[in-house]
Amino acid sequence: MTVPARPPPHFPARRGSGLIASFGHAWAGLIHTVVHQRNMRVHLISAVLVGLVGSGIPLGLAEKVTLIFCVLLIFFAEILNSALEHLVDLAVQQFDEKARLTKDAAAAGVLVLALGTVVIFAAILVHNWDTVRTSTEAIVRQVALGLPLAACVLVLVRPQPRPLWVDLCAFLGGGVLMGALAIHSASLVFSALTAGLLFVAASAAYSRRREARSSGQLPGDSSVNPRPGNEKTG
C-alpha cells in the first residue's frame, strides 16, 4: 500500500529563488540581528571604531587581516548566537535547564571572541606604538571626523523612535564624514569596512521604521515606546 504524500507545510510565498534571493535572505538575517540584538549593535559601533583606527594608522598586512578577521568573526558568532536563541525559543517555551545551558554556551562563545579581539587590538597598538606617537595629525583627524561618524551610526541603530529627518541627517552626515576621512585614509580596506557598517546601520534604521509602520506605530512619534518584547539584549 502506498503512503499518501503529505501536503506541503503552510509557508508564506518565498520572496524568490536563486542566488540573488538567497543573498536577500542572508541580508535580512543580518539586518534583523542588528535591529533586535543589543549586543550586535555594540559590536557594530566597536567595529566602526576599529575601522577608524585602521584607516588612520598605517598597519602591516598581517595586522590588518587579523583585525578585519576578528571583527567579522564576532559578527558571525553574534548572528549564530541569535539564530540559536531563536531555535531554543522555538523548541522550549518554559524554563528548561538545557535551554539555559545552550543559550549560555552560545553567549560565552561571543564573549570569548570579543575579549580575544580586545587583547589582539591592544597588542597591535602597543606593537605599533612608535607609529601611533608620530601620527598626531592623523589621530586628530580621525577623532575630529571619526567620532561624529560613529555618533551618526549610533543614532541610526538606536531603538528609540525618532523623526525620519534625524535618520536622513545621520546617514547623509555619516556619508559626508566618511568621504572626508577616505581622502586621507591609510587603508582603503578599513575605509570600505567603515562605509559598509554605515550602510548596514542605515538599512537597520530603515527596517526598524518599516516594522514600526507595519505594527501600527507612527515613526517619529516619541510618545510611543519601542516594543520591549521584541528587543533582545544579546
Ligand SMILES: Nc1ncnc2c1ncn2[C@@H]1O[C@H](COP(=O)(O)OP(=O)(O)OP(=O)(O)O)[C@@H](O)[C@H]1O
Ligand atoms: N527557556 C529558558 N530556560 C532557561 N533559561 C533561559 C531560557 N531562555 C533564556 N534563559 C536564560 O536567560 C538568558 C538570556 O536569554 P535570552 O533569550 O533573553 O537572550 P539574550 O538576552 O538575547 O541573551 P544573551 O545576552 O545572554 O546572549 C540565557 O542566557 C539563559 O541563561
